[in-house]
Amino acid sequence: MSYHLEPHLLGEICTLKHKHELWIGQIVLIKDELFELQLLEEKVKSVPLGKQPLWITIETIDHEIHLLDVEIVSDSLRDNDRILLLKAVSDLKFQSKRQDTRLPIADEIEMFYREFPPRYYKWEKGSFLNISLGGAQFTGSKYISQGNLIEIKLGPPFFGDDDDEVVISRNVHATSENGHYIFSVQFLNLIESHQIQLKKYIENIYSGLKNPTF
Numbered sequence: 001m002s003y004h005l006e007p008h009l010l011g012e013i014c015t016l017k018h019k020h021e022l023w024i025g026q027i028v029l030i031k032d033e034l035f036e037l038q039l040l041e042e043k044v045k046s047v048p049l050g051k052q053p054l055w056i057t058i059e060t061i062d063h064e065i066h067l068l069d070v071e072i073v074s075d076s077l078r079d080n081d082r083i084l085l086l087k088a089v090s091d092l093k094f095q096s097k098r099q100d101t102r103l104p105i106a107d108e109i110e111m112f113y114r115e116f117p118p119r120y121y122k123w124e125k126g127s128f129l130n131i132s133l134g135g136a137q138f139t140g141s142k143y144i145s146q147g148n149l150i151e152i153k154l155g156p157p158f159f160g161d162d163d164d165e166v167v168i169s170r171n172v173h174a175t176s177e178n179g180h181y182i183f184s185v186q187f188l189n190l191i192e193s194h195q196i197q198l199k200k201y202i203e204n205i206y207s208g209l210k211n212p213t214f
Helices: 192-210
Strands: 013-018 020-031 036-039 054-061 064-078 082-097 110-116 123-132 135-142 149-154 166-179 179-188
Touching: 054 082, 064 135, 110 135, 135 166, 149 179
Parallel strands: none
Antiparallel strands: 013 020, 013 054, 020 036, 036 082, 054 064, 064 082, 110 123, 110 149, 123 135, 135 179, 149 166, 166 179
16 A cells, blocks of 8 residues: 655655664655655765665654655666655654753853755854754854754764764754844754763753752
């Protein structure tokens, strides 16, 4: 049995689970029971997918979530973009009620961000306001439109020394305040080991706030 993707999902960003990684893609065509997914990361253009089942997660800005079990119909390069032609064999749809614990950042933690794909964009300096397992809020001087993708450099103190990760994130909200912009972003492909470290960091800080040693 196949499923027809709803037309409003055209253009949506999604994640494709491949082994222990999450790849970022965008739905660029929906036609009957088939749809095309463009993989957006340069590093995955030549990585073979094999015959294993694939799961795709689509989460819209208004928190509508689709979990798709898909079959690959074709896998090709088009104008140097890797395009997967896919057929969904199941579609689980629900509304997200996720509320991760959000940790306010009291002492300034600098960070770097840029628009994705990064072909023409340099790293810009920003500062975290708060962070959770699912995303973060930060300030920066370079504006990026709501709905666009952002690369964020995450590292210490959230992870160990010399343990950085560039996380692709979705800009879900952007406002202007005192000459700077405040961005709220959703992490899309934070690796599992860093999810564990970030969760532990947040829990440890909250534990210290609840049980001060002075």
